[in-house]
Amino acid sequence: MKKGVLIGIIVVVIIAVVAAVFVIRGLGEGPKDNGGSSSEITVSESIKGKQNVFETIKLIETENTVEEINEIIGFEGECTDEENKTYKWEISQDTSVKVQYSKNNDATIEISFPSKKIANENVDFSKFEEIKSAMNTSSSITYDEIVQKLGGVEGTLKYKAKGTVRYEWDRPDGGYLTCTFNSSSMKCTFASGRF
Numbered sequence: 001m002k003k004g005v006l007i008g009i010i011v012v013v014i015i016a017v018v019a020a021v022f023v024i025r026g027l028g029e030g031p032k033d034n035g036g037s038s039s040e041i042t043v044s045e046s047i048k049g050k051q052n053v054f055e056t057i058k059l060i061e062t063e064n065t066v067e068e069i070n071e072i073i074g075f076e077g078e079c080t081d082e083e084n085k086t087y088k089w090e091i092s093q094d095t096s097v098k099v100q101y102s103k104n105n106d107a108t109i110e111i112s113f114p115s116k117k118i119a120n121e122n123v124d125f126s127k128f129e130e131i132k133s134a135m136n137t138s139s140s141i142t143y144d145e146i147v148q149k150l151g152g153v154e155g156t157l158k159y160k161a162k163g164t165v166r167y168e169w170d171r172p173d174g175g176y177l178t179c180t181f182n183s184s185s186m187k188c189t190f191a192s193g194r195f
Contacts, residue, residue: 046092049074053095053111054156060097062107062162069099069107109160115170123169124151125177125195132191140187143167146179155179164189 049056050073059072066087070076077087077099085101095113102108127149134141147154155167158178165183170176177193 049089049091053091053097053113056089056091056097057109057111057157057160060099060107060109060160062109062160064107065105066099069097073097106162107160111158115174115176116172118156118168119170119172120153121172122151123153123171123175123177124149125171125175125193128177128191128193128195131179131188135188135191140189142188143179143181143186146188150177169193 051059056073060069064072066077069087069089073089073091075089077089077097080086080088080098081100087099089097091097095111095117098110098112100108131141131146131149134145143155150169153169155169157165158168159166159180160183163183164180166178166180168176168178175193175195177191177195179188180190181188
């Protein structure tokens with residue numbers, strides 16, 4: 001009888017530990033991601049397609065066709081402007097991917113999302129003047145140097161075009177910084193924001 005009670009207790013403890021792990025990891029919440037930023041976001045809405053908007057933009061290249069993007073995302077995009085060859089994929093209730101093709105069929109890729117999804121209180125805009133000054137030198141400033149000046153917080157990839165990428169950093173208080181980089185050198189070519 002004692003052996004049966006002991007086995008029962010062990011089974012209950014194992015089940016409790018497994019359940020606790022699932023609760024801690026957020027089973028059923030969907031992916032937690034903000035496109036590479038060091039703050040953690042919980043994406044709790046349902047996602048249409050194979051991955052969230054932050055992972056999607058990393059997978060799409062400017063040379064991809066609409067058919068290839070449909071395959072990457074997992075469903076067909078909607079043509080929103082036939083004349084300008086613009087397509088949109090609603091990934092979730094409040095996130096989307098927009099792709100517009102140039103005359104030579106290179107894509108401009110941009111994601112939209114509420115800033116609260118990437119807001120991070122660890123983003124420090126106090127060194128923006130240093131970033132601005134460095135941009136005005138012949139050597140400019142790189143993505144990695146900007147990350148260091150912003151408190152070590154990685155930006156969220158928001159935009160891709162041939163030769164160009166754009167990253168964004170947001171704070172919960174509404175402050176933000178958007179920086180455009182040469183995609184080869186990763187040197188900043190433009191920065192704007194509200195601090």
